[in-house]
Amino acid sequence: MVKQTIQVFARVKPTARKQPQGIYSIDDDEKLTASLEIILPRDLADGFVNNKRESYKFKFQKIFDQGANQETIFENIAKPVAESVLAGYNGTIFAYGQTGSGKTFTITGGAERYSDRGIIPRTLSYIFEQLQKDSSTIHTTQISYLEIYNECGYDLLDPRHEASSLEDLPKVTILEDPDQNIHLKNLSLHQAATEEEALNLLFLGDTNRMIAETPMNQASTRSHCIFTIHLSSKEPGSATVRHAKLHLVDLAGSERVAKTGVGGQLLTEAKYINLSLHYLEQVIIALSEKHRAHIPYRNSMMTSVLRDSLGGNCMTTMIATLSLEKRNIDESISTCRFAQRVALIKNEAVLNEEIDPRLLIVRLQKEIQELKDELAVVTGEQRTEALTDAELLQLEKLITSFLEDQDPESRLEVGTDMRKIHHCFHHLKKLLNDKKIHGKSTVSSEIKDQDCQEPLKEEYQKLRDILQQRDNEINILVNMLKKEKKKAQDALHLPSMGRSECRRSQSSPFPPWNPEGLRTLPSSATTQVQDISTFGYKSGLLRSKTGMREKISLGRQEAFEIFKRDHTDSVTIEDNKQILKQRFSEAKALGENINETRSKIGRLKEEITQRHMQQVALGISENTAMPSKPDLLEEKLRSQLEEEKIRYKQMFMRLKALKVEIEHLQLLMDKAKVKLQKEFEAWWAEEATSLQVNSPAVNSFNHVKSFPQTPESQQERSQLVSDKSDVNARKILPSPYPLPQSREHSSTSTSLEGSTPERPASSVPLTGDSQTDSDILAFIKARQSILQKKSVDRPSLLLPPLFPRDPQGRDPGPLTPALLLTSSQ
């Protein structure tokens, strides 16, 4: 058992602008803990900070300042937890902080660069690497991905996602068994045999979550996500199985309801979210107080799911994410306060071992039989009938396998039936006698042979043995070669070929992002498609989410081109495409080298074999044993072979790493495409609404709302969006997001306190009518030309693009098309 308090770390997000000095300072000198001091700037000493202390000090295990990269975070925070999970203990890592402070960035990673991979992909990579190294145990890895939104659980990996929206799927519910173990009903577990499969599941879940979210409802800031890796391992032959779970948790934004202070749907949501986090806080307070008998785990779904992680059988780590800007000071202080309480909680992690029930049954059955037999002996009960034919046959089989078994400890188990015991002795005696007679005759013939050919015979025997030995060696080498060849082929072609084929076969109305042929990996592959049966739907689904409608009007397609061109994400996608291209050509070159090395290895092996045969033949013809001095040429060949093998292995490892990176980049790009198309559809629907409202007066845009879109202001946006504009806009304008009847009800007329808010509909309906579509396009173009004209009239003002980029071309964060219209005001 390992007793440990929850480890608490802090991570400070890099600030976008240069901050005035002295908002915080980090003291990392102390050996075991670091401390963070937050200093209230003087100019903030009005309003809420009036009469408050001027500085606050908080202790953490370690504090990662703005410069800390994802690798450092993984090495320091996640790796130790992953190691204990591999050893059979439960682990949890959760990120806590206000919206925009970097929880998702830390747990899952950034959406742009491979180096921005967060804790989940890095941990998966590490775990699979370790499992591969340890071939002495049998492992299984399963993945589940749960989202909790307004106290309802959703399975982000439910295969039925494709057909229905999140809220139509059966909700995940909690069941408790008599031992108070928690079970989650309707949460699917997916086997992942490789890192690639696990990563696909992560991206699939993230994409499903993104699809379910609409611009009106940034669910990601208000829902909790729990990605769980379930590991089990067993030594071959042993009945003991080890199970361990690793929860990687991205909590909802921790901003307070008082600060949110809005009405309508958001209030209900905020209340729920805060209710959920409030219950988490209550559990944590209860746990941090000594002698508290009752811990209110059952109050909320999240605390029930994380029950073991909080004060139970788990090694738990918290990351407090902080966005230490002036306007976030109060939220940062409350995050740190929460962290201080969490740090007091003690957990007791035990090794989760249990006996495999099937093996246990076999063992118990055997024991029962033995006891029965013993009892029969003790009571002296004798059976009188003769043994049946079937019993005799069975006994003979038992004897044969007993005699053939090489294990000196093996036993002939026939129970205590004396008839069976006698039969066995009888049978064994018969076998022994038969063998004696046979043995005698062979011995006598051998003696005759020996008499006449004694000297030759010995030599012949020796040579025959050597030949036999070499034959075996050759067979082993050939088999190894075959296996390696197959492995290399599989690694080279199958997964990426399978996926790319799969993806390409999905028809997309838009030109592919990748240049033609980019995804074709080296060499003429034998295209067996691996894992398609179990995996097809996963990668296929990502793609089908990416693909828009089959039939699409020309107008919309053109509009999409404009949209895509001006979208800031296209820079990222382009960049990633370039990197992918480089990686592909590297992979291709490597693949060619590997093929070359492989054939070289083959040739060398052949030469060695031939050389060996020659030597043996020479030995036979000269009637001598093997030459006593070693064959220099053969030795040289062997050392060359070793070198080539090492080279082969190195290149193979590099190719494997490249494959993972390529996979990751492809998934990132797929995700970016889904996002782009989703935003386009929302924008399109909005444009359609504008057209309906304004038509034909194209020049009046004043009603259109704009969202502030920098990542830092997500929180403000969510407030702003649902503040007045959301509810009111829906009432005034024909809704661009028509909801099913029941949902419309709950979100407009009855969506106030007390009712359970539903997640808004996930898909934005499109017009699909080509006449309307070309009208919208004409409308957009007309407006663009007006904008252009305005900028000509005022040459000092540059024409803002549909989606402004910052001067360095960096992505300022997710943007929505509504920004387009701000410039006209």
Ligand code: ADP
């Ligand atoms: P949260 O999940 O807490 O709401 P996010 O992880 O989405 O916050 O972060 C908000 C924005 O800040 C994202 O655009 C993210 O890429 C960026 N970001 C967060 N942390 C970092 C960091 N350590 N380095 C660089 N960018 C970051």
Ligand code: MG
């Ligand atoms: Mg987030």
